[in-house]
Amino acid sequence: MGILCAVDPYCQWSYGFVPTLITFWEKHRDEMPFHVACAGLYRDAGVRPMRDIEGIAESNAKVAEVLGAEFGPAYEALLADGSFEMNSLDATRGFAALKDVAPERTLDLLYAQMQAFFRDGKSLSAPETYRDIAAAFDLDGDAIVEYFRSPVSHAAAQQDFTVIHDYGVGTFPAVALVQGLATAALALGATRLEDLERAYVYYTSPVTDLETGTPAEPSS
Numbered sequence: 001m002g003i004l005c006a007v008d009p010y011c012q013w014s015y016g017f018v019p020t021l022i023t024f025w026e027k028h029r030d031e032m033p034f035h036v037a038c039a040g041l042y043r044d045a046g047v048r049p050m051r052d053i054e055g056i057a058e059s060n061a062k063v064a065e066v067l068g069a070e071f072g073p074a075y076e077a078l079l080a081d082g083s084f085e086m087n088s089l090d091a092t093r094g095f096a097a098l099k100d101v102a103p104e105r106t107l108d109l110l111y112a113q114m115q116a117f118f119r120d121g122k123s124l125s126a127p128e129t130y131r132d133i134a135a136a137f138d139l140d141g142d143a144i145v146e147y148f149r150s151p152v153s154h155a156a157a158q159q160d161f162t163v164i165h166d167y168g169v170g171t172f173p174a175v176a177l178v179q180g181l182a183t184a185a186l187a188l189g190a191t192r193l194e195d196l197e198r199a200y201v202y203y204t205s206p207v208t209d210l211e212t213g214t215p216a217e218p219s220s
Helices: 012-028 056-067 073-081 088-101 103-118 127-137 141-149 151-166 193-203
Strands: 002-007 034-038 174-179 182-188
Touching (some): 012 056, 034 151, 088 103, 088 141, 103 127, 127 141, 174 193, 182 193
Parallel strands (some): 002 034
Antiparallel strands (some): 174 182
C-alpha cells in the first residue's frame, strides 16, 4: 500500500495545493511510501503559447483566492506577453533530476520548481533554472543538469506519464491510496488538509475494503 500524488509543475492548482501536500507528507511519510508522479499536462500538441490557452488568468485568480497561492511579477509578465510555451515533458525531466539527487526532499524540490515558474517566471526547460534550485538547496547543480539532459530523465518522465495513465488519474492535483491495481481517491483538485486527513483515516482503517471503499467483510 502506498500514496500516489499526481501533479504537474506547470499546473497552477498543483502549485497551490503542494504546501498542503507537504504538510500531509510530513505527518504520514513514516507510515507508508509516497510516490510523486507528474501528469504531463502540456506536451506534444499541448505545447503552445500561453496566449493560446484559455482561462489561465481566471484559474490563477481562483487558485490565489482558494489556496492562497502567490504569482510573482516575473510570471505575470510572461503571461501578459503570451509567447512562452509550457512544456511538461521538460518540466518532468527536471523534476526527475531533482528527486534523483535528493529523494528525501522530493516535495520541497517540487515546490521550489513550481515557485521558479509561478513566482520567478523561469522556464522549466532551462538548465539554469535547476542550477538555481540546486544552489538554494545546497545540491550538486552539475549532477542535476547532467541528469536533466540525459536520456535517463526522458525515460523517467515517460514512466511518470505511464503511472498516471495506468491508474486512470484524470484530475490534477490528485492524491490516491493504491494497493496493487486498487485505488481510493483521497484528494481530487483543491482539497483542504482536514478533508485529506479524513479520507486517509477512512481508507487506511482495517475495516475498510480499499477496492470498494466500503466496510470490509469480517474475517471468519
